[in-house]
């Protein structure tokens with residue numbers, strides 16, 4: 001048994017503000033939002049990070065982006081735009097080891113890169 005915070009959210013054992021659910025994916029509000037809209041999208045099947053996910057079953061990543069497309073279109077986030085981020089490992093500051101995609105938007109985001 002894996003003791004995983006996000007698996008517990010999926011199972012309803014820890015409360016979260018769910019914004020999206022389908023047979024594969026759950027989306028919920030981040031507890032400490034870094035933007036006006038800050039959501040996390042996770043697959044119901046546990047993997048620890050994006051590389052493990054795409055090695056085991058790359059269709060899970062499609063499931064996540066499918067859910068994000070449906071959510072952002074329904075909630076009109078796609079019009080002004082949004083950002084999808086995933087952190088893998090210590091240099092990126094990953095703190096929860098159940099693969100998750102951050103969806104950030106609802107306001108202009110600081111740009112990075114040239």
Ligand code: AMP
Nearest residue numbers: 016029030031032086087093094095096
């Ligand atoms: P990361 O640093 O990429 O691993 O992201 C983990 C994210 O999970 C952080 O943005 C946290 O604010 C968020 N988080 C941690 N615990 C919870 C929780 N119980 N409900 C919702 N979001 C959470």
Ligand code: ZN
Nearest residue numbers: 004007046098
């Ligand atoms: Zn998990």
